[in-house]
Amino acid sequence: MTHANEPLILGIESSCDDTSAAVIRGPQVLSNVVANQALHSEVGGVVPEWASRAHLEKIHPVVQAALDKAVVKAHELDAVAYTLGPGLQGSLHVGTSFAKAFAWALGVPSIPVHHMRAHVLAHVLEPEPSPAYPFLCLTVSGGHTQLVKVNAPGDMEVLGQTLDDAAGEAFDKVAKLMGLPYPGGPIVDRLAQKGDPEAFAFSRPRMEGFNWSFSGLKTQVLHFLKREQAADPTFVERRKADICASVQAAILDMLCAPLMDAVIQLGIQEVAIAGGVSANSGLRVRLAGLAETHGWNVYVPPFAYCTDNAAMVAAVGWLDFRDGLQGSLGAAPSPRLPQLRSLAVSEEV
Ligand code: KG4
Ligand code: ZN
Numbered sequence: 287m288t289h290a291n292e293p294l295i296l297g298i299e300s301s302c303d304d305t306s307a308a309v310i311r312g313p314q315v316l317s318n319v320v321a322n323q324a325l326h327s328e329v330g331g332v333v334p335e336w337a338s339r340a341h342l343e344k345i346h347p348v349v350q351a352a353l354d355k356a357v358v359k360a361h362e363l364d365a366v367a368y369t370l371g372p373g374l375q376g377s378l379h380v381g382t383s384f385a386k387a388f389a390w391a392l393g394v395p396s397i398p399v400h401h402m403r404a405h406v407l408a409h410v411l412e413p414e415p416s417p418a419y420p421f422l423c424l425t426v427s428g429g430h431t432q433l434v435k436v437n438a439p440g441d442m443e444v445l446g447q448t449l450d451d452a453a454g455e456a457f458d459k460v461a462k463l464m465g466l467p468y469p470g471g472p473i474v475d476r477l478a479q480k481g482d483p484e485a486f487a488f489s490r491p492r493m494e495g496f497n498w499s500f501s502g503l504k505t506q507v508l509h510f511l512k513r514e515q516a517a518d519p520t521f522v523e524r525r526k527a528d529i530c531a532s533v534q535a536a537i538l539d540m541l542c543a544p545l546m547d548a549v550i551q552l553g554i555q556e557v558a559i560a561g562g563v564s565a566n567s568g569l570r571v572r573l574a575g576l577a578e579t580h581g582w583n584v585y586v587p588p589f590a591y592c593t594d595n596a597a598m599v600a601a602v603g604w605l606d607f608r609d610g611l612q613g614s615l616g617a618a619p620s621p622r623l624p625q626l627r628s629l630a631v632s633e634e635v
Contacts (some may be wrong), residue, residue: 289314293607296388296601298349299383299402302372303332305344306595309356309363310604311561313412316356318590318597321348321577327467331458338376345384352596363394365612369604370398370629371620372429378619386615395612397603398629402430405560406626407439407605408598409593417556417585424545425595426569428454428469433496433544434626435552439605442626446496446544453541453564456500459531460507464522474530475566481531484498486510488536496544503536534568542572549582559586565592606630 299306303326308318321344326332332435353360368385382398389396404425410416416554417423422445423434431448451459454471488506493499511529514521522529529626541563549555559573570586577584591598606612611630623629 287388293604294358295600295607296344296349296352296366297596297598297603298366298368298381299404299594299596299599300345300377301369301371302377302594303337303340304594305341305348306594307349308600309352309358310411310597310600312604313410313601315356315411315480315597317352318595319348319352319355320595330462332374332467332468333460334374334376337374338380341377341380345380349384349388356572360388360392363392365395365397365603366388366392367397367399367411367599367606367609369401369404369599370617371623372401373621375619375621378621381618382619383463384570386617389576391616396615396617397611398535398613398617399599399602400505400623400626400629402432403442403626403628404598404602406434406436406442406558407601408560408587409558409585410439410601411597413593414585414588417558417583420554421556421558421585422528422545422548422552422554423558424527424541426453426541426558426563428452428458430561431498431500431541432626433548435554440609440628444626446498447547448498448500449493450499450501451504452497453500454525454561456503456537457563457617459504463508463511464526464529471563471566474534475568477527477530478568481527482531482532483535485525485528485588488532489540490543492543496546496548498540500537500540503533503540507514507533534566538568538572541569542576544578548627549580555582556585559584560587560592562593565589578588
């Protein structure tokens, strides 16, 4: 389909440790450039100060690369969308300042975007089919785990969320306990494919409503590994695939329980997943199984739109721009933005 009449939107994402820029025309992604910051892997987690410095170095070349790849000149852009929060304060400052200055210089609106809303709305991007409204979205990332009822792009209700660690954090922390580099999620996923998910039993605590708690699992794994390593110092090395498969099975069981309840209670069978952990192959297989057994329509974003990326930020920018919304040049980044809503307003203030 041609989108010649749709606006051209530049998206900028810098909330954590990925510097990303993308150009979209309506739902069509023309470019989506992501520069990962490998420097954090050696210390087992994101160092906020390093992250903001790296964003500063990368943001201009990444934006230029996104424009070049899309074969778009800056003056052709209709708006610049950027992540205002939640995320790391210093990292957000870099993307926010760059985006607002760029938009101001071009004389186009700047559109602040809620990072978690962007993960959900990655589903409007082509080429995958989009879920019909209302749909349920399980957003699972390194910082958040949320079950969201999406009534419309601008109307989302958080039905439940994690009370402590996020699902991605659980993956990363377990990986760290096993001596694996950061981010551990993709490595646990890869090792789990060769292991036995029933090799070791970890409990799957269930919270009230549609909420989760993952911190207990990390503590369980910590004590388990200490005990086993004391008896046999080669235990982790010998059994790493089985440990990963067993931990992953527990995390996936815990993630899916409230989702299954929500589908039944709300009678909504349009089910989407989003966020970095939606790249997990076990979760994808699990959802395909649920779709087949229960007749759900399951929507899984392409890998490139699961982990942090600017195409999803541009997608929100496009939808808000289409609704006549825009941000103010005074918009300040916010590490915590509890409400999942549009951050743009109907006219410049
Ligand atoms: O959405 P995202 O890129 O950044 C945040 O907004 O947090 O998510 C990053 C998280 C990390 O915790 C990473 O370990 C996890 O997503 N992740 C995975 C996989 N790929 C990324 N977790 C499990 N399996 C994967 N394949
Ligand atoms: Zn994210």
